[in-house]
Amino acid sequence: MTRSPATPLPPPKARRRLREAAALTQTQLxxxxxxxxxxxxxxxxxxTxxxxxxxxAYARLLKTLAEEDAARRTRSAPPPEPAPTPTPVLEPASDTASDTASDPVSGPEKGSEPEPGSGSEPEPVPEPAPEHPALTPAQAFDALxxxxxxxxxxxxxxLTGRRELARESVERAFQTAWERWPEVARDRDPVGWVRATAYEFALSPWQRFRPRHRQPEPPPADPGDRMLLNALLRLGPQHRRTLxxxxxxxxxxxxxxxxxEASTPAAANRLLHARETVAGRLPALADPRVLHQRLTELASAERLWAAKPTGVRKGGERRTRFRTRAAIAFTVALIGATALTVRTAPTHYEPAVSPGVAVRGVPPRVAPGSLSEAERELRQKLRDRLQDGPERLEPRLE
Structure with missing residues (x-):
């Protein structure tokens, strides 16, 4: 059974551009x-x-938006100017031999051989460039x-002001990329894919609950770098990321x-707010070019290191194996518990037995002893007596 090819879609940036050109919000779309x-x-x-x-449906809508955008551009474009008519240039007639000899581009006629001693030699045929062998997935990952x-x-x-958290965030992002390497390898911007994942992990609110990140790290040695880092950390996570x-x-x-994952106006507002906040604390950084230079110097001044790509790949594989084994163990335990419950569960309803209650005030039971002579005579008398009651008197007429 063959699967039909997926409907082609424009790149993600083109999708956003078409939506914004049509003045549509994400909610409307x-x-x-x-x-x-x-x-x-x-x-x-x-x-995704x-x-x-x-x-x-999404492809049809984007196609409609693209056609509307092209129509708007056509209406707003000025009419093309008519091309000027070229003026014919007359050249003096000449013999074929003189044309061939005077034209340095055309060269000698086809099939003719250069005369010996003329100094003209046939150009060497360039050799084809050697083909580079295709990289394996591991080699491509290591290069990235x-x-x-x-x-x-x-x-x-x-983003974080923590050296260990920065290194761990990048390693986790690359391990996630290695787990989903076919998707990342086909991405138009694999570095952007890894960067977005690293930023998400670094700015996750769950990081504050980890014991190893509760203790503060030593600040930068330079006072200017320390003030700039404090100004960055006082920004909100999204404003800091945008800046x-x-x-x-x-x-x-x-x-x-x-x-x-924001609209272009929202990103612009975040950027302006972040710049104003940093410039309010450090007026010397009001110029964006100076701010860019100081951010580069701050990031380059610290001794930050990254692990080897082989170790990152193996660490991701170990984590994947551990998760797989944990999932298998949990599934087996769940199946075992379910089977045990089904095996030991009652198949019919059994009413609960009420607990016993002690009854007080009842005289103890006494075993009967031997009968006396008078008791025997009374028992015999009772047995001999008619059990139907006394005789009835029949009334008679006198």
């Missing part, structure tokens, strides 16, 4: 596709992809990790909005 707003946000950020009938892990650790440090992505990493506003 979700109503037209009959899904939730969170689903549209996940589709536009590239986290629609399937089945939802994918077909070595290329982006150090920078991601520095960015996570700007790091735009002014630290260098993403544009639509990409920042897509990665933070």
């Amino acid at each position: 979700a109503t037209r596709v009959n899904v939730t707003r969170a689903t549209i946000r996940a589709w536009e950020s590239g986290r 992809a629609p399937r089945g009938r939802k994918r077909e 990790y070595e290329f982006s892990a150090p920078a991601l650790v520095r960015q996570a440090y700007l 790091v992505l735009y002014d630290g990493v260098g993403l544009d506003l639509p990409e920042t909005a897509a990665e933070t």
